Amino acid sequence: MTIRLTNTFAKSVKFEGKQARYFDSSDPGFGLVVGAQKKSFVVNVRVGGKKKLETIGYFPELSVEEARERARKHKVALRDGLVGDGSLGDLFDHYFKVHGPELAKSTVNQYRRIRKKFSDWESLEPAYLTIERCRVRFLAITENDGPIAANAAAIFCQAVLAWAVERGLLPENYANPWLRVKRNSRKARKRFMNKGEIKRYWASMAELRSEGRRWQMSFYALEYLLLTGRRKEEALSLRHDMLDLVNGTVSYPRTKTDPKVFYLSKTVVELLSKVPKIKGCSFVFASFGKGNTPIDEHTLYSVHKEICKRAEIENLTLHDLRRTVGSQMRLAGADLADIADQLGHDDIGTTKKYYAHISPSRARDQADNVSAIMADQQGK
Incomplete structure (x- = not known):
């Protein structure tokens, strides 16, 4: 059934023995499914050439207006090239494709280098990205590459996931695990080499060379x-x-x-x-x-x-x-x-x-x- 979805309608409609679907007349593909236990907001998308309904939230946790906006973001994301239920690798690819042109070239190059630190996470789904897993990787990067490099890696991952939520690629209630990873303190450094150290640095480089x-x-x-x-x-x-x-x-x-x-x-x-x-x-x-x-x-x-x-x-x-x-x-x-x-x-x-x-x-x-x-x- 096609109808103009409103909060009043969503509140009043009842389950009548079988699941019922109501699609919004003003926003094609956005609908409300009334089941025995829940009222679910859905969006009709095409993935791999086939149509499917994806649940994007529930009433009354989401209002109709909030669900409609989420559905629009979700359809835009799919139209831009990312299929639903993607991996972290999909998110990274989509981030560079859509958001990359808006960033400075040096920032994009830095982010691409940082991505290599997470090459073994490419096939991982965001839902399985736990706080502990992020903390372990953060400590490993700190140990191998230094505290500043680890902070940069955390900032990159946090930014990609936050962007994915904003774009509707991840649910709005997605708990970004990198928000719970404490960064390395960054005190102003005034370390520099004296003349003796400079000479030794040059000599050691020549020796290695x-x-x-x-x-x-x-x-x-x-x-x-x-x-x-x-x-x-x-x-x-x-x-x-x-x-x-x-x-x-x-x-x-x-x-x-x-x-x-x-x-x-x-x-x-x-x-x-x-x-x-x-x-x-x-x-x-x-x-x-x-x-x-x-x-x-x-x-x-x-x-x-x-x-x-x-x-x-x-x-x-x-x-x-x-x-x-x-x-x-x-x-x-x-x-x-x-x-x-x-x-x-x-x-x-x-x-x-x-x-x-x-x-x-x-x-x-x-x-x-x-x-x-x-x-x-x-x-x-």
Whole structure:
């Protein structure tokens, strides 16, 4: 039967010995099924060439208006290409297809790399994604890749599931398990290498490099990070068409903030000229034998960790290479504005936060002041 579904009708209609179906006259495919125990909202969809009714909620837990909106979202999701009862892999695919174009390219690339951390979950249905399973994976990523990488992985998964609920791909009462996983604390870090550590880092890299062809592209990428202060994502996303080695510039269409052009030193130009080009790959730091993709960030982390281990340098993250560049510029007498330009900070407040306190003359004057104050109290 076709009728204009309202809350009044849904409340008054009774079960009369057999199941009855009432479809909405204003929204085709949306209906109410009245059974002996429940009144169910359904939507008529086509999956694999066959029509089927899918339950999307129950009256009175959902009002007719809420159920109608959920049905519309569900039909839009199906029309966009995702069949019902999909796996996490289906959700990931659909997320990148529909929502990907709305995100920054660097964010999409980062999310695709994060997805690889969950390759064994691709066939898992969202209903079987428990809080404990998420916590175990979060701890594993923290142990293997660091606390920041684990936080990023959790944020990605939480965002995909929340988006799926909003799109009607998951029920509105779906309990997103990643909301219950406590993130790693992110205190402001001011770790950077001193000159002795920098020398040991370079020496250990050269030692590893001399042992063979393994990790060669990662060595080039780490050199680029050390010599420029670029972010890890900016190294991994670097393409040949972004470089002008004749004029010594690199143009990033999208950084963490805005499009930027950076000047390259002669040393960096020489470095980039030596990086072997991989046929069919547009990325500078290419992944051998994996098509048009850059080196994997896990490989970069592994090489960095091995260098630090040999150099006996503790508690140094990849991002600390960037902070090392900024700190060494400051120690060499560079203004905060120059450091901000080199590192690509839009807000000089960020530069001040990490580098304003680094000044040999200021530190020496402060030490003298403290000693004078304390010495003046001696004997009293």
